[in-house]
Amino acid sequence: MPDWQVTATSIYCDAVEDDVTIMVYKDWSTKCTGYKKYGENIKREVAEELKRRGKRLGRKLKCEGPECSRVIGYKEKLFAEEEARVKS
Numbered sequence: 001m002p003d004w005q006v007t008a009t010s011i012y013c014d015a016v017e018d019d020v021t022i023m024v025y026k027d028w029s030t031k032c033t034g035y036k037k038y039g040e041n042i043k044r045e046v047a048e049e050l051k052r053r054g055k056r057l058g059r060k061l062k063c064e065g066p067e068c069s070r071v072i073g074y075k076e077k078l079f080a081e082e083e084a085r086v087k088s
Helices: 035-036 045-056 069-087
Strands: 006-013 020-026 030-034
Touching: 006 069, 020 069, 030 035, 030 069, 035 045, 035 069
Parallel strands: none
Antiparallel strands: 006 020, 020 030
């Protein structure tokens, strides 16, 4: 188990064309601020803005969920770093 409580990184998420923060907790659970804003309970005004941005870019923008490839990739990176630290 890691010796930290939570670690986070901010990334530019191309699925919603916005900056989001990915958090990984000591128990390896994750949270993404993008999912809270653009996920399943999206507010009407946010949905409309996402639709406008998507139209301007020529593609549909949509949050891929709390376990998208970006979240999983960051979690796997941290896990590999923790494994390397433990082995050394």
